[in-house]
Amino acid sequence: MLHTRTTPAERRRALRERLELDRLLMMPGALNPLSARLIQDTGFEAAYLSGAVLAADLGLPDIGLTTSTEIAARAQQTTRATDLPVLIDADTGFGEPMNAARTVQLMEDAGLAGLHLEDQVNPKRCGHLDGKSVVAREEMTRRIRAAVDARRDPEFLLMARTDARAIEGLDAAIDRAKAYVDAGADAIFPEALADEREFEAFRAAVEVPLLANMTEFGKSRLLDARTLQNLGYDIALYPVTLLRLAMGAVEDGLRTLAAEGTQESLLPRMQTRSRLYELLGYADYSAFDSAVHDFTLPPGA
Numbered sequence: 001m002l003h004t005r006t007t008p009a010e011r012r013r014a015l016r017e018r019l020e021l022d023r024l025l026m027m028p029g030a031l032n033p034l035s036a037r038l039i040q041d042t043g044f045e046a047a048y049l050s051g052a053v054l055a056a057d058l059g060l061p062d063i064g065l066t067t068s069t070e071i072a073a074r075a076q077q078t079t080r081a082t083d084l085p086v087l088i089d090a091d092t093g094f095g096e097p098m099n100a101a102r103t104v105q106l107m108e109d110a111g112l113a114g115l116h117l118e119d120q121v122n123p124k125r126c127g128h129l130d131g132k133s134v135v136a137r138e139e140m141t142r143r144i145r146a147a148v149d150a151r152r153d154p155e156f157l158l159m160a161r162t163d164a165r166a167i168e169g170l171d172a173a174i175d176r177a178k179a180y181v182d183a184g185a186d187a188i189f190p191e192a193l194a195d196e197r198e199f200e201a202f203r204a205a206v207e208v209p210l211l212a213n214m215t216e217f218g219k220s221r222l223l224d225a226r227t228l229q230n231l232g233y234d235i236a237l238y239p240v241t242l243l244r245l246a247m248g249a250v251e252d253g254l255r256t257l258a259a260e261g262t263q264e265s266l267l268p269r270m271q272t273r274s275r276l277y278e279l280l281g282y283a284d285y286s287a288f289d290s291a292v293h294d295f296t297l298p299p300g301a
């Protein structure tokens with residue numbers, strides 16, 4: 001009731017142990033705290049908080065406008081709504097290496113299981129758009145070392161993302177990834193790889209867990225879970241999938257409501273009141289205090 005009883009330490013252990021299994025971990029991005037609970041309820045074992053989604057949620061583009069404290073606040077709301085380990089997108093760390101260090105501590109305090117830091121310059125952009133720039137390899141290794149030093153819980157996962165594939169080519173991106181592992185990164189996120197051959201080359205070169213970003217309408221082909229598993233990937237990321245699904249449904253619904261003057265035809269597509277209440281755990285509150293839950297729903301609700 002009210003919130004999860006799973007501690008940050010338990011989530012971090014769960015993620016670490018899950019990554020030791022030889023089985024792909026599918027990680028959908030939550031679009032709000034309640035959707036993180038739905039991710040758990042539908043059987044996924046971890047959730048993600050996407051920088052693109054956190055920005056879009058505020059009506060902003062994904063160009064580094066959000067602040068570390070803003071995303072930490074949303075992260076804390078999210079980790080309270082689910083027991084799952086949650087990995088967050090910490091963009092470039094929000095400034096200099098010392099800002100990355102502070103970001104790590106804020107994210108630890110928010111109960112997250114880990115974060116990823118990328119090697120783009122500020123202002124950053126979506127990894128699947130043209131015109132990105134990356135900082136020098138040495139600067140990114142400083143960023144990572146600062147993050148590693150700042151981390152208080154050694155189980156908190158520090159993942160390094162490289163955006164270099166689109167700028168410097170595959171070999172340079174692989175070299176960067178190796179340098180980032182040497183600097184202390186626990187896992188690697190190779191951004192915007194084109195095809196299976198490139199995913200394979202990364203896997204052959206890097207020992208630590210690897211994340212495959214299956215974001216829609218981007219530069220990477222959408223490989224299915226079986227293919228990614230066979231390629232030896234550890235995490236399949238669906239960062240913006242829920243937001244895109246929800247916004248598609250919301251936009252269609254708004255147009256229908258405006259055109260038809262009633263939402264009647266939309267009812268079959270809606271989450272029902274009873275399903276929402278089930279997800280919110282109304283029954284648990286009633287066990288605590290029967291006065292909270294002393295109603296019956298109308299049929300079909």
Ligand SMILES: C[C@](O)(C(=O)O)[C@H](CC(=O)O)C(=O)O
Pocket residue numbers: 050051052053062089125126127128213215216218239240
């Ligand atoms: C993973 C990502 O960093 C995110 O913020 O979710 C984005 C996703 C997207 O914009 O599609 C990225 O790949 O840069």
Ligand SMILES: [Mg+2]
Pocket residue numbers: 050051052062089091
């Ligand atoms: Mg991002």
